[in-house]
Amino acid sequence: MRADKLIAASGMGSRKEIKELFRKKRVMVDGKIMTDPSIHVDPEKSCVEVDGKKIGYKPYIYLMMNKPAGYISATEDDYTQTVIDLLPQEYMHYAPSPVGRLDKDTEGLLLLTNDGELAHRLLSPKKLVPKVYQAVVAHGVSENDILAFRKGIYIKEDDFTTMPGDLKVVKDDTHPLCEVKIFEGKFHQVKRMFEKTGNKVLYLERVCFAGLELDKNLKRGEFRELNLKEEQKIKSIGDMKNEKS
Numbered sequence: 001m002r003a004d005k006l007i008a009a010s011g012m013g014s015r016k017e018i019k020e021l022f023r024k025k026r027v028m029v030d031g032k033i034m035t036d037p038s039i040h041v042d043p044e045k046s047c048v049e050v051d052g053k054k055i056g057y058k059p060y061i062y063l064m065m066n067k068p069a070g071y072i073s074a075t076e077d078d079y080t081q082t083v084i085d086l087l088p089q090e091y092m093h094y095a096p097s098p099v100g101r102l103d104k105d106t107e108g109l110l111l112l113t114n115d116g117e118l119a120h121r122l123l124s125p126k127k128l129v130p131k132v133y134q135a136v137v138a139h140g141v142s143e144n145d146i147l148a149f150r151k152g153i154y155i156k157e158d159d160f161t162t163m164p165g166d167l168k169v170v171k172d173d174t175h176p177l178c179e180v181k182i183f184e185g186k187f188h189q190v191k192r193m194f195e196k197t198g199n200k201v202l203y204l205e206r207v208c209f210a211g212l213e214l215d216k217n218l219k220r221g222e223f224r225e226l227n228l229k230e231e232q233k234i235k236s237i238g239d240m241k242n243e244k245s
């Protein structure tokens, strides 16, 4: 690939700024100063340095965000702020997208990546990707509600029955705090499951997605890159053994 493209992919600035690096003789390829930005290099084998610092080529980015309320899970919108607006400029050249959606008022773990193939797998209903939510609900939760979640809930408006979900009461209160584990991601799914049991979600946060746990050190609106172990974990979701027949 072109050397200037490789440098751009590491977030070192715009194409114009990178051209300038070449012009100022700040770029070396395999120990030789290069002034031509269009020179071709092997991303795996060539040693590309800027100011003596080796540039590693990374085509994909995997980010964990603690989504705050008030942002929509989209890449752009004419009226509302999107989760992409929370990322600094240096990540824009990767063109990351949210993997699935959290409602505008839902907070918590949102994965963003430019790895379209992985995103597709994580969103496939066949992969049974687990999602865990904490929900504060308006009314008490009964044994019958727990059984209804376990059986799957019929959503008349869309004529479908949800897959079995796991509902637990974490803290019984005037407005109980519940934990819900589901394996699909239909529109407003958790809110609608509670609605069908005569309840109402007052607050919703996703705490786990695809085996990842929301990093408690991330404040609302903050993000970080996944570590290698986390990256391997989400990539293993494509294993056939996870697949629904």
Ligand code: URA
Residues within 6 Å of the ligand: 101, 102, 103, 104, 106, 187, 188, 189, 190, 191, 192, 204
């Ligand atoms: N279920 C919902 O109702 N909303 C979300 O944002 C996620 C799951």
